[in-house]
Each structure stands twice: as C-alpha cells, then as structure tokens.
Amino acid sequence: MIHLIATRARAVTLVSVGIFAFAFALGSSVIPQMDAGSEQFADLSSESRLANVEVEERTGVEADPGILALVTGGPEVVERIRSRIDEDSAVARTVVDRNGVVLVFLRARGGDASKDAADRLTEAFAGDPQVRLGGGAIASRQVTEAIQEDLKRAELIAFPLVFLLSFWVFRGLVAAFLPPLVGAGAIALTFLGLRLAIEVHSLSVFALNLVTGLGLGLAIDYSLFIVSRWREEAAVHGHGPEALAATMRSAGRTVLFSAVTVAASMSCLLVFPQQFLYSMGLGGVLVALAAGLVALVPLPAFLYWLGPRIDSLAPRRLQQIPAGGRWGRLAAWVMRRPGRIAAISATFLIVLALPAFGVNFVGVDATTLPTSSSARQVAEALDRDGIRGTYAPITAIMDRVPSTEVTARLASAPGAAAVLPPREIANGLWRLDLLPREDGLADRTQQLVRTVRAELPEARVTGQTAGFVDQQASLAAHLPWALTILALTTCTLIFLFTGSVVLPLKSLVMNVLTLGASFGILVVVFEWGRGLPGLESTQPILLAATAFGLSTDYAIFLFSRIKEARDGGLENREAVADGLERTGRLVTAAALLFCVAIGTFATSGISFIQELGVGTAVAVALDATIIRALLVPSLMALLGEWNWWAPRPLQRLHARLGLSD
Structure with missing residues (x-):
C-alpha cells in the first residue's frame, strides 16, 4: 500500500x-x-410486540390508534374532521371518545403505509387551526x-x-x-x-x-x-x-x-x-x-x-509551533x-x-420531540387534562373471555383506575383494557402489568407500559x-x-x-x-x-x-x-x-x-x-x-x- x-x-x-x-x-x-417509529426501541420478540402482531394479523387493523386528532370546536367540527379522516384509504375506522378526541385506527398494511397516511392527513389539515394531529404515526413522521x-x-x-x-x-x-x-x-x-x-x-x-x-x-x-x-x-x-x-x-x-x-x-x-x-x-x-x-x-x-x-x-509566524x-x-x-x-x-x-x-x-414517546411539533402538543394537552392514560391502556389479548372474578380482582388492583368490558375483536380473540391511575411509566403502573400477567397467564399483554417493561x-x-x-x-x-x-x-x-x-x-x-x-x-x-x-x-x-x-x-x-x-x-x-x-x-x-x-x-x-x-x-x-x-x-x-x- x-x-x-x-x-x-x-x-x-x-x-x-x-x-x-x-x-x-x-x-x-x-x-x-430509515425507520423513525417508537417500535424501533422494542424487542420484536417480546410478548407486547407479538401481541400487537397477532391483533394485526387476525383483524387487519393496528392494535392501537396510530393517530389522535385533538379537535377544538363543537360536535359539528368533530364530525367534519372525522368524515375527512374516514376518506383516507389507509384508515380502517375512527372513534370519537367523550373528550372529543378522534382516534384513528389504521389498516395493518406494513411497510410505509402508516407514514404515507400520516403525510396525507398532515397535508389535509395543515391550514386548519381547529385540529392538531398526534399519535405514533404522526410522531414518526x-x-x-x-x-x-x-x-x-x-x-x-x-x-x-x-x-x-x-x-x-x-x-x-x-x-x-x-x-x-x-x-x-x-x-x-x-x-x-x-x-x-x-x-x-x-x-x-x-x-x-x-x-x-x-x-x-x-x-x-x-x-x-x-x-x-x-x-x-x-x-x-x-x-x-x-x-x-x-x-x-x-x-x-x-x-x-x-x-x-x-x-x-x-x-x-x-x-x-x-x-x-x-x-x-x-x-x-x-x-x-x-x-x-x-x-x-x-x-x-x-x-x-x-x-x-x-x-x-499561512503566515510564517502562524506556522511556528508554540514552544513545548x-x-x-x-x-x-x-x-x-x-x-x-x-x-x-x-x-x-x-x-x-x-x-x-x-x-x-x-x-420514547412524543414528548421527546421539539415543542413545535403537533404530536408533542397533543400529548402535553392530554397530560394537562389528565386523560392521556385513557389512550395508553394496559391491554390483554386472549383466546377466551376472562372470568368476572379475574376482572373484579384486576379492577381492585393497586394502580388500576378502571377495567373496560372485554370485547371480541376477531373470531375467538378477546381484548381486555385496563386504564391506569398514574402515568404509563410509573412504578405502580408497571407493577399493574405484572399483576395482569399473573392473573391472566394465558393472555398476551401489550400497551405502552407493557412495552416499556x-x-x-x-x-x-x-x-x-x-x-x-x-x-x-x-x-x-x-x-x-x-x-x-x-x-x-x-x-x-x-x-x-x-x-x-x-x-x-x-x-x-x-x-x-x-x-x-x-x-x-x-x-x-x-x-x-x-x-x-x-x-x-x-x-x-x-x-x-x-x-x-x-x-x-x-x-x-x-x-x-x-x-x-x-x-x-x-x-x-x-x-x-x-x-x-x-x-x-x-x-x-x-x-x-x-x-x-x-x-x-x-x-x-x-x-x-x-x-x-x-x-x-x-x-x-x-x-x-x-x-x-x-x-x-x-x-x-x-x-x-x-x-x-
């Protein structure tokens, strides 16, 4: 050489x-x-990630809402925003909760489908002061x-x-x-x-x-x-x-x-x-x-x-190395x-x-983004209202409906605010959501994940907190x-x-x-x-x-x-x-x-x-x-x-x- x-x-x-x-x-x-989603911080072989994959394969829809639309205005404005979102081919369904937040569930198409949907919806509402978009897909973008x-x-x-x-x-x-x-x-x-x-x-x-x-x-x-x-x-x-x-x-x-x-x-x-x-x-x-x-x-x-x-x-004087x-x-x-x-x-x-x-x-969540990003603004707004945990439940996926005794024990477990009624999301696949009292990464919320896994050993537990655990x-x-x-x-x-x-x-x-x-x-x-x-x-x-x-x-x-x-x-x-x-x-x-x-x-x-x-x-x-x-x-x-x-x-x-x- x-x-x-x-x-x-x-x-x-x-x-x-x-x-x-x-x-x-x-x-x-x-x-x-290159990937910018929060899933890049997860172990793809973990229980929480495999549970999400199972839901997506069985239902064709992502397990959690990929986009949250925070709308200011009356029911008419909310319905207008929801109708516009429903027009996108990547959207499987939308839900408007009692807080007026539009939850957007995307189709599980893989690849860049979520990114493309986020790009289209961001462009569609770019000049609309009554809506701010957040959620994982928007945060990734x-x-x-x-x-x-x-x-x-x-x-x-x-x-x-x-x-x-x-x-x-x-x-x-x-x-x-x-x-x-x-x-x-x-x-x-x-x-x-x-x-x-x-x-x-x-x-x-x-x-x-x-x-x-x-x-x-x-x-x-x-x-x-x-x-x-x-x-x-x-x-x-x-x-x-x-x-x-x-x-x-x-x-x-x-x-x-x-x-x-x-x-x-x-x-x-x-x-x-x-x-x-x-x-x-x-x-x-x-x-x-x-x-x-x-x-x-x-x-x-x-x-x-x-x-x-x-x-x-270079000047000759500058080339002289200082005395050692x-x-x-x-x-x-x-x-x-x-x-x-x-x-x-x-x-x-x-x-x-x-x-x-x-x-x-x-x-890693939307709060790691700059304050100017809409995903962070949505997350912080939900935090201020004390309702962000509603959109980050602890979710148990199982092949049969859980017993009322188990559901009652989970409802009274330390850190649990409420247990939503179990629902069948696919043929023979049931979902049970628990809403935590505290922040998703609080010690009691993490312990609640372990409690759910102990009470429902056959279930696959997922959600933000389960992913962190x-x-x-x-x-x-x-x-x-x-x-x-x-x-x-x-x-x-x-x-x-x-x-x-x-x-x-x-x-x-x-x-x-x-x-x-x-x-x-x-x-x-x-x-x-x-x-x-x-x-x-x-x-x-x-x-x-x-x-x-x-x-x-x-x-x-x-x-x-x-x-x-x-x-x-x-x-x-x-x-x-x-x-x-x-x-x-x-x-x-x-x-x-x-x-x-x-x-x-x-x-x-x-x-x-x-x-x-x-x-x-x-x-x-x-x-x-x-x-x-x-x-x-x-x-x-x-x-x-x-x-x-x-x-x-x-x-x-x-x-x-x-x-x-």
Missing part, C-alpha cells in the same frame, strides 16, 4: 474523490427509508423531519467550526481543509454502507446523527495524528517515500488500531434486538472503519502529492506525587458519578453479553498494541470512571437542571459503547508514544513524560474539535439525541483532561515496570504476531 501511494499518489487521490462522490449520491437516498433538520444544522455548525479550529491547530489553510474532507469521505462511505444494509434489515433514522458526529470526530483525530507525524518525519527525511513509510509505520499503525478498537466497541450494540441500538452499533462500526480507511489511503496519498505545499497559505515542554513538565509534576494525584482524581470522578445512582429511566427486561438480558464483548475487545486490542496485560486492565478501570462521571453529569443536566422525568433507557448502553471506544482511542494514541519512547531506551517515568509531551497538544486539540463535532447533538430538538451529544462530549473532555493528564501518568508512575508486564506465554504470542512494530 505504501508503494502504491508513493507511485500513484495523484491517481489514488482522484479515484478516492470519485468513490466518495458516488457513495454520497447513492448513500444519501437511505435517509427517507415528525421525528424524521427533525432528524433531517438536525443533520442540516449539524453541518452548518460543525463544519465551519471544525475548519476554523483546524486552521488554528494545523497553522495552514491547506492543512485545515483535511479534517472536514476526511470526515465528509468517511460519512459518505458510511451512508453507502447503510444504504446496502437497509436492503436486508430495517435501520433507525437516529443512526444518522451518530454517523455524522462520530465520523467527523474520528476524522479529526486521525487527520491530526497522520498530518502531524508526516510533518515530523518530513522535517527529518524530506517529503519522500522514507517519510511516508515512517508515518505509516507509526501514526498509520496507531490509526489502524484505533479504528478497529472503536469499531469493536460499537459492535457490542449489535447483540441487542432493539432496532435503535442495533442501528447505532452498525453505524458506529461502519463509520469507524470508514474513517480509518480514509485516513490510511486517500489522506496519505494527498499529503504525498502535496509535499511541502501542505504548509502553504508544558505537558512533559505536567507529567513530571504528577509523577512526583502519584499516590495523592491518583486518589484525588479518582475521588473527583466518583463524586461526579454519584447522581447516576438516582437516575430515572423513561421510554418488556424493553427493560430485554436490555437487562442482553447487557451482560454487550459488556463482555466491550471489555474483551478493548483489552485484547490494547494488549496486541502494547504487549501488556496491565495497561488494558488499567484502561478498563479508567473507562468505567469516565463513563460513570459522564452519566452522573447527564443526570444533573437533564433531570435536575431541565426537569425532565428521566433519561431515555438506552442511553447508558449507547454512551458506554461510544465512551469506551473514544476513551480507548485516546489511550492508544498516548500509549503509542510512551511505548515508542520506552522502546527507544527511556526508563518508565521518562517515557511517560515524553509520550505526554508529544501527544499533549495534539490530543487536546483533537478532543476540542471532537467536542465541537459531537456537541452539535446538543442543538437537536429531540431530547435523547441531546443526551447522547452532551454525554459523549463530557466523556471526551474528561478523558482528555483528568484521565490523560492526571490519572494515566500517576498510575504509570505507581506501577513502574509492572505497566508492561504480561505472562511469558502471552509475551511469546505477542512477539510471534509481530505487532510490536
């Missing part, structure tokens, strides 16, 4: 640009095909629109800021274009991968936010390390093949390990049956590998083609008092993590597998990179501290600060995968330089100081740029996307400061030569694999 780049640099660059253009043109068509607006906003905010910060870091106009270009290439390739994947598996539209933020962030990291090492080697060997080979053997190897490590961390999400988490995992794997590929092939080719012109279009020594002096100061620094740093992170123990988890059980069942994959892949890859078994375990502990502190800050910001009822229940899992990958990413960058210095003959403390000095400015700049890229999520109109952006940015900031500047050097000073210890069989394995260079 080095020979190809050195002999065909211009061709490699131009062909890569053509591939990126093709990938973006084809891949961008994936956006309207508005989520897709919000995601597309988020992506546009992220591009408008992130790319200019990244360019300006890159200009400050790289100190050259030409070089400043590289991170945005590498990021755009990685995102284009990932969109193409998602476009191919959606042909065989449904994907969540929310994965696009992660792909954009993570792709741009990793591109920044990889560009910084490739370009800085190229400049360093070119200053010694000139802008020729020798500098290219040295850059690829050092920084290129580091980028390769980093990309594989981030991809491995994100792959732990693939074990979850929830479409949301699976899609996030697939998008994370693809964008990490794509960013690594772009950084290892087109970027070096472009650098080789440019040669000394990489430093053009600060990070090395900081490391030396820390290592003179390693015990105290390690204890204080760890205690600080633990204190930040304490609020996480009081976290409340919630599901099943989701929590599914997440808990798959979480140990995900954590095992996360820990094993992270530790294995760091061992292959360093030859040590101590450094992977130490990185694992530091990643846990970073994750805990980040999650605690999320609770403070969103629950305590903004007054949200809780954090979306998949956020800890998603944040764990993302934070682990990015924390390991920075650990590899630092360990690569420390190991290089140690292999060059420096003793442990000197090698740590040298490694921190050589990576300090670059990692700080990379973290700053990454926080800008991923922090654009905080501008999203969807609350749990905001949580992901803030949580990831906080994790990156903590890792680049407390972890890298204080905990890493203090712990490495305390452990001394034990940092590089491994059992003899593993030492021989590492030597045989030939990964030390």
Whole structure:
C-alpha cells in the first residue's frame, strides 16, 4: 500500500474523490427509508410486540390508534374532521371518545403505509387551526423531519467550526481543509454502507446523527495524528517515500488500531434486538472503519502529492509551533506525587458519578420531540387534562373471555383506575383494557402489568407500559453479553498494541470512571437542571459503547508514544513524560474539535439525541483532561515496570504476531 501511494499518489487521490462522490449520491437516498417509529426501541420478540402482531394479523387493523386528532370546536367540527379522516384509504375506522378526541385506527398494511397516511392527513389539515394531529404515526413522521433538520444544522455548525479550529491547530489553510474532507469521505462511505444494509434489515433514522458526529470526530483525530507525524518525519527525511513509510509505520499503525478498537466497541450494540441500538452499533462500526480507511489511503496519498505545499497559505509566524515542554513538565509534576494525584482524581470522578445512582429511566414517546411539533402538543394537552392514560391502556389479548372474578380482582388492583368490558375483536380473540391511575411509566403502573400477567397467564399483554417493561427486561438480558464483548475487545486490542496485560486492565478501570462521571453529569443536566422525568433507557448502553471506544482511542494514541519512547531506551517515568509531551497538544486539540463535532447533538430538538451529544462530549473532555493528564501518568508512575508486564506465554504470542512494530 505504501508503494502504491508513493507511485500513484495523484491517481489514488482522484479515484478516492470519485468513490466518495458516488457513495454520497447513492448513500444519501437511505435517509427517507430509515425507520423513525417508537417500535424501533422494542424487542420484536417480546410478548407486547407479538401481541400487537397477532391483533394485526387476525383483524387487519393496528392494535392501537396510530393517530389522535385533538379537535377544538363543537360536535359539528368533530364530525367534519372525522368524515375527512374516514376518506383516507389507509384508515380502517375512527372513534370519537367523550373528550372529543378522534382516534384513528389504521389498516395493518406494513411497510410505509402508516407514514404515507400520516403525510396525507398532515397535508389535509395543515391550514386548519381547529385540529392538531398526534399519535405514533404522526410522531414518526415528525421525528424524521427533525432528524433531517438536525443533520442540516449539524453541518452548518460543525463544519465551519471544525475548519476554523483546524486552521488554528494545523497553522495552514491547506492543512485545515483535511479534517472536514476526511470526515465528509468517511460519512459518505458510511451512508453507502447503510444504504446496502437497509436492503436486508430495517435501520433507525437516529443512526444518522451518530454517523455524522462520530465520523467527523474520528476524522479529526486521525487527520491530526497522520498530518502531524508526516510533518515530523518530513522535517527529518524530506517529503519522500522514507517519510511516508515512517508515518505509516507509526501514526498509520496507531490509526489502524484505533479504528478497529472503536469499531469493536460499537459492535457490542449489535447483540441487542432493539432496532435503535442495533442501528447505532452498525453505524458506529461502519463509520469507524470508514474513517480509518480514509485516513490510511486517500489522506496519505494527498499529503504525498502535496509535499511541502501542505504548509502553504499561512503566515510564517502562524506556522511556528508554540514552544513545548508544558505537558512533559505536567507529567513530571504528577509523577512526583502519584499516590495523592491518583486518589484525588479518582475521588473527583466518583463524586461526579454519584447522581447516576438516582437516575430515572423513561421510554420514547412524543414528548421527546421539539415543542413545535403537533404530536408533542397533543400529548402535553392530554397530560394537562389528565386523560392521556385513557389512550395508553394496559391491554390483554386472549383466546377466551376472562372470568368476572379475574376482572373484579384486576379492577381492585393497586394502580388500576378502571377495567373496560372485554370485547371480541376477531373470531375467538378477546381484548381486555385496563386504564391506569398514574402515568404509563410509573412504578405502580408497571407493577399493574405484572399483576395482569399473573392473573391472566394465558393472555398476551401489550400497551405502552407493557412495552416499556418488556424493553427493560430485554436490555437487562442482553447487557451482560454487550459488556463482555466491550471489555474483551478493548483489552485484547490494547494488549496486541502494547504487549501488556496491565495497561488494558488499567484502561478498563479508567473507562468505567469516565463513563460513570459522564452519566452522573447527564443526570444533573437533564433531570435536575431541565426537569425532565428521566433519561431515555438506552442511553447508558449507547454512551458506554461510544465512551469506551473514544476513551480507548485516546489511550492508544498516548500509549503509542510512551511505548515508542520506552522502546527507544527511556526508563518508565521518562517515557511517560515524553509520550505526554508529544501527544499533549495534539490530543487536546483533537478532543476540542471532537467536542465541537459531537456537541452539535446538543442543538437537536429531540431530547435523547441531546443526551447522547452532551454525554459523549463530557466523556471526551474528561478523558482528555483528568484521565490523560492526571490519572494515566500517576498510575504509570505507581506501577513502574509492572505497566508492561504480561505472562511469558502471552509475551511469546505477542512477539510471534509481530505487532510490536
């Protein structure tokens, strides 16, 4: 590959640009095909989901109303709205309840039928001030629109800021274009991968936010390390093949390990049956590998083609790198008092993590949308009137009518407001609805689901609350597998990179501290600060995968330089100081740029996307400061030569694999 780049640099660059253009043109068509419904957070094999499928197959109608029309006006207005809705071919039936809300039951046609119906009805009532549309089908449509607006906003905010910060870091106009270009290439390739994947598996539209933020962030990291090492080697060997080979053997190897490590961390999400988490995992794997590929092939080719012109279009004074020594002096100061620094740093992170123990988890519904969306307005209006629970009953589906004794016990169960009379919805298929007294995610309402299942063991229980209970059980069942994959892949890859078994375990502990502190800050910001009822229940899992990958990413960058210095003959403390000095400015700049890229999520109109952006940015900031500047050097000073210890069989394995260079 080095020979190809050195002999065909211009061709490699131009062909890569053509591939990126093709990938973006084809891949961008994936956006309207991605799913935005609330079912993407459910386990499709759960009891609640299978009950819905059974109802749809037996009746040809969706189990719950897909659209709620909140009408202001008298009975004549309600009837006019209802008649117009009934004209749509996707509508199976409508019901007007005593609150004047029109419940719209859609035909169970699958595919995009619900989306198309939502589009038609939204357009039909766009100028009517007397009706607001809500419900799952409308919320899904508005989520897709919000995601597309988020992506546009992220591009408008992130790319200019990244360019300006890159200009400050790289100190050259030409070089400043590289991170945005590498990021755009990685995102284009990932969109193409998602476009191919959606042909065989449904994907969540929310994965696009992660792909954009993570792709741009990793591109920044990889560009910084490739370009800085190229400049360093070119200053010694000139802008020729020798500098290219040295850059690829050092920084290129580091980028390769980093990309594989981030991809491995994100792959732990693939074990979850929830479409949301699976899609996030697939998008994370693809964008990490794509960013690594772009950084290892087109970027070096472009650098080789440019040669000394990489430093053009910048004032000579700006090209002068600030005097070094600060990070090395900081490391030396820390290592003179390693015990105290390690204890204080760890205690600080633990204190930040304490609020996480009081976290409340919630599901995804219309209230996660922006306040301007009609689906959220309808949900909040029903909440204010105290009648929203009427439209989110606990539903038992069974093959025979329940006995009056069981019905009476359920009516008197804690948390039950009323039990509606059982009704036959298909030949031999009965439905029993229980209205809860409290919010659908309240503890007593969740317990009511368990009571129904205990009283009616032959029934299939569904509804919003049952779906949330099943989701929590599914997440808990798959979480140990995900954590095992996360820990094993992270530790294995760091061992292959360093030859040590101590450094992977130490990185694992530091990643846990970073994750805990980040999650605690999320609770403070969103629950305590903004007054949200809780954090979306998949956020800890998603944040764990993302934070682990990015924390390991920075650990590899630092360990690569420390190991290089140690292999060059420096003793442990000197090698740590040298490694921190050589990576300090670059990692700080990379973290700053990454926080800008991923922090654009905080501008999203969807609350749990905001949580992901803030949580990831906080994790990156903590890792680049407390972890890298204080905990890493203090712990490495305390452990001394034990940092590089491994059992003899593993030492021989590492030597045989030939990964030390």
